[in-house]
Amino acid sequence: MKTFFPDLPLNSGFYRTFEISAPANSIVSAQWPVAVTRFLMPFEKIMNAIFEIWSKILPERAIACSFNLEYLLTGGYDRRQEEKPIFMSYDWLPGGWGGRNGKDGCNVTTACFGTGLMAQPVEGQERVNPILTTRFEINTDSAGPGKWRGGVGVQKTSVLLEADKTVISYICDRERAVVWGIEGGLPSMPHGLTLRRTGTQQDDWLGSVFSDVALNEGDIFSRPTAGGGGFGDPLQRDPDQVKEDVIDEYVSVERARKDYGVVLExxxxxxxxxxxxxxATEKERETIRASRHGWARTDPNEVAKMFQAGDVDTLDVIRKYAVILDWKTGELLPNSTAQFREMFQKRTVAHWS
Structure with missing residues (x-):
């Protein structure tokens, strides 16, 4: 509520004005013995749904979908520590909030429940765990494109050092229900972790939920966080703002053309x-306007074939064709695609000219 009414004090009387309806056996009121992840995944979807409702009531304060928090646990035996060899690393990352009516989304920000809960310093992590961070930076192209783009997420890559009997577990969301834009804005990108075994050059997609995957010394694991969804038609974004995003490495030159229709020299x-x-920008934007409604109706099976052949990338599949795949195999996920396209039509396509 503070998002929409920042000057109101929060006290018990404030909440007495609300009546909460939580139907039994639904996601907001699970009954034993339904498996749950406590409050970790559903509550962020609930909060984004509430934000969307209030965005219709107070459009001047509207906000698109924000990223979902993720948790990475790595544990085993640290050979560097003789007296206390057992270690457990508990890591989370910030991401991007949704674009707003008149403002871009907040970059590299904590999840919606954890105000002030920012990223842990890697120097401290490396001191107590046999894990070296080799990359921790802005995740270019993670922000959902829009007239007001979403905030950007981050990319973190780590390598396991002197450790034995180590396993890794991960829980996240938005691998299939990708962070969405509103009022014509485009989605962000899927969450998920990749693993590169020592001595190989192949990244294996493990996805957003798994547990007890064995790690060996030298294995490299990497995961991004999504940006926020875009607000408004990205073809209405000022080309000079897109250029500044490229300079800041929030957006690549390629995605500036594909998502915003901005051609940069x-x-x-x-x-x-x-x-x-x-x-060239005017011509590119005319081409996108004339074609994008048809792109969003392309046969999903054909899109899957194009992805498997390497003709399109993940962001093309999501933002251009509104299709959800198994990001490891490229296999079409028909139910997820149907749900995603329904959302895409309502929140994005319906607002295009």
Missing amino acids: TIDKDLCEYAVDVA
Whole structure:
């Protein structure tokens, strides 16, 4: 409520004005012995649903969907510590909040329940755990495109050092129900962890929920967090703002063209110097406007084949064709796609000119 009424004091009297209806045997009132993850995954979906309701009541304060919190646990025997060799690493990452009416979403921010709960310092993690962080940076292209883009997420990559009998477990969400945009905005990207075994060059997609996967010394594991969904038609975003996003490495040159229809000339990549090609941008945006309704109706089976052949990437599949796949095999997930397309039509396509 503070999101929409920031000046109201929160006290017991405030909450007495609300009557909560939580139907039994539903996701908001699970009954024994239904398996649950306590409050970790459902509550963020509930909060985003509430945000969307209030966005219709107070459109001037509307906000798109935000990322979901994720948890990574790694445990085993640390050979560096003779007296206390058992270790347990508990790690979480920030991500992006949804684009807002008149403002971009907040970048690299804690989940909606954990105000002030930011990323743990890797120096402290490395001191107590045999895990080296080799990459921790802005996740380019993670923000959902829009007139007001979502906030960006992060990418973190780590390698297991001197450890034995180590396992890794992960719980997250939004691998299939990808963070959505509103008022014509586009979605973000799927969550999930990849694992590269030592001595190989292949990344194995493990997804967003798994437990007790064995790790060996030298194994590399990496996961992104999604950005927030976009607000408003991305073709209405000021090309100069898109250029600034590219300079800040929030958006790549390729996705600037694909998602925003903005064609940039690279003057000096090392110095982050770019120029908007105005004529090419106008032409690209006309092409996207004329084609995008049809793209969103493309046969999902054909999209799956294009993905498996390497003709389109994950962001094309989600943002252009509104299709959900098994991101490891490229196999079509028909039920998830049907649900995602229904959402995409309502929140995005219906608002395009």
